[in-house]
Amino acid sequence: MVMLDRIEKAILAAHAAGNGQAMAELYAEAAQHMLSNGQIERGCFYLTQGYVFALEEGLASASGIHTRLVELGHEI
Amino acid sequence: MIQQALAMVTGPIETARGLPNEHYTDPRVFEEERKALLFANWAAVGIGNDIPQPGDAMPVDFAGMPLLLIRGHDGDIRVFQNTCRHRGMILIEEKCNLRGTIRCPYHSWCYNIDGSLRATPHVGGPGMNFDQHIDRKKLGLFAVRSHVWRDIIFVNVSDRAPPFEEYASELLHRWKEHCHPVYHGGASSGFTFDVACNWKLAVENFCESYHLPWIHPGLNSYSRLEDHYHIEKPGRFAGQGTRVYRQIEGENGECLPDFENLSEFWNEGAEYIALFPNLLMGAQRDHGFAIILLPQGPGRTIERNEIYYSFDPAAHPEYRDLIERNAVQWRSVLEEDIFVIEGMQRGRHGPLFDGGRFSPKMDGPTHIFHSWAASRIVKQRGNGDA
Numbered sequence: 445m446v447m448l449d450r451i452e453k454a455i456l457a458a459h460a461a462g463n464g465q466a467m468a469e470l471y472a473e474a475a476q477h478m479l480s481n482g483q484i485e486r487g488c489f490y491l492t493q494g495y496v497f498a499l500e501e502g503l504a505s506a507s508g509i510h511t512r513l514v515e516l517g518h519e520i
Numbered sequence: 521m522i523q524q525a526l527a528m529v530t531g532p533i534e535t536a537r538g539l540p541n542e543h544y545t546d547p548r549v550f551e552e553e554r555k556a557l558l559f560a561n562w563a564a565v566g567i568g569n570d571i572p573q574p575g576d577a578m579p580v581d582f583a584g585m586p587l588l589l590i591r592g593h594d595g596d597i598r599v600f601q602n603t604c605r606h607r608g609m610i611l612i613e614e615k616c617n618l619r620g621t622i623r624c625p626y627h628s629w630c631y632n633i634d635g636s637l638r639a640t641p642h643v644g645g646p647g648m649n650f651d652q653h654i655d656r657k658k659l660g661l662f663a664v665r666s667h668v669w670r671d672i673i674f675v676n677v678s679d680r681a682p683p684f685e686e687y688a689s690e691l692l693h694r695w696k697e698h699c700h701p702v703y704h705g706g707a708s709s710g711f712t713f714d715v716a717c718n719w720k721l722a723v724e725n726f727c728e729s730y731h732l733p734w735i736h737p738g739l740n741s742y743s744r745l746e747d748h749y750h751i752e753k754p755g756r757f758a759g760q761g762t763r764v765y766r767q768i769e770g771e772n773g774e775c776l777p778d779f780e781n782l783s784e785f786w787n788e789g790a791e792y793i794a795l796f797p798n799l800l801m802g803a804q805r806d807h808g809f810a811i812i813l814l815p816q817g818p819g820r821t822i823e824r825n826e827i828y829y830s831f832d833p834a835a836h837p838e839y840r841d842l843i844e845r846n847a848v849q850w851r852s853v854l855e856e857d858i859f860v861i862e863g864m865q866r867g868r869h870g871p872l873f874d875g876g877r878f879s880p881k882m883d884g885p886t887h888i889f890h891s892w893a894a895s896r897i898v899k900q901r902g903n904g905d906a
């Protein structure tokens with residue numbers, strides 16, 4: 445939980461700074477925590493957020509996130 | 521009554537009147553002309569030099585229609601309506617380079633650079649990114665038909681004009697010797713005026729040489745009125761030419777390099793043509809220019825002036841000085857026209873003005889433009905889709 449707190453704060457800071465790359469990474473990191481704790485719905489929400497910013501930034505990580513979302517049945 | 525006034529415009533020049541006041545001042549007629557003149561034809565909206573790099577994107581307000589110009593990774597230019605297919609948010613507010621997709625700033629639907637819809641986050645509920653009723657294949661950005669010629673980006677919003685090569689065929693033929701690659705002169709070779717007049721007044725003033733001795737007395741010393749001729753292609757374009765074009769020269773008589781393979785005519789010939797609706801162009805042996813008129817309402821126009829050369833200025837610093845001087849010279853000539861086009865706009869608030877008259881000898885090109893506009897509007901009204 446402390447860990448997520450830290451990430452949440454960093455996400456807000458990245459939003460404020462308009463730092464898309466940081467948002468992509470931080471959201472994906474938060475998603476990872478939730479998914480590994482079995483929080484699938486919450487995890488997919490964060491994964492989606494990370495996916496969008498990875499797409500916008502043209503990051504290679506977008507395709508990995510996409511695959512993960514598809515596996516979880518949340519993306520086509 | 522109004523139809524009668526337009527019939528007066530399309531009549532023979534000897535007895536014709538110009539377009540009535542409301543074509544310059546009335547927002548309803550502006551709306552009508554937007555459709556009949558600007559959207560139904562091939563209109564200029566920007567230049568390739570606005571978006572030189574792959575991924576470059578620029579929003580353009582085209583007579584109130586939000587457009588988005590994008591250069592793809594393949595180098596091709598595409599034009600879209602700058603409106604999200606979800607709730608209609610404006611997608612891109614400022615010129616930028618797209619690193620990846622276009623993300624709508626509202627609910628973050630993402631579009632590829634080719635306009636296709638790539639992602640619809642949370643559209644099926646939180647974390648669920650698809651919905652059976654939202655077919656991404658059918659929800660790409662609305663593409664607007666476009667064409668690029670001499671670095672100018674044209675659009676045909678109605679999608680019903682003939683292909684550009686056909687639309688402008690007579691001009692392409694007339695200026696076939698000028699169909700070379702062109703290079704923008706750089707920052708100072710692009711300058712913009714925000715003028716308080718209807719866009720058509722800028723076309724009308726550009727077409728005619730009648731005003732030269734009065735408004736551009738500096739030109740008169742070497743380019744006399746009698747050295748000019750009319751260029752008249754009813755229904756397509758109009759303008760003027762000169763037989764005494766003089767190149768800009770450096771202190772030691774050095775000149776800018778010519779476009780290749782020009783015939784003798786162009787040694788001292790130069791032509792200035794308005795391609796209807798909203799593009800004004802100049803062709804000379806050593807440079808060309810384009811003036812794009814972006815209507816902002818009945819009484820306001822953004823006028824973009826862009827100067828081009830036969831060579832890449834970045835690769836030829838030795839011509840920088842002449843390029844700068846040429847820009848200064850054109851700027852001062854074009855600035856001389858501003859008070860007239862703005863003055864004609866104010867004059868058209870006089871309710872007694874009846875469209876005015878044309879000099880049968882001197883105003884042929886202007887009449888051709890008026891006649892084109894009037895007949896297009898009459899046709900649209902006849903179709904009942906005014």
Ligand code: FES
Pocket residue numbers: 604605606607608609624625626627628629
């Ligand atoms: S309006 Fe663009 S995503 Fe909702």
Ligand SMILES: [Fe+2]
Pocket residue numbers: 725726731735736857
């Ligand atoms: Fe002029």
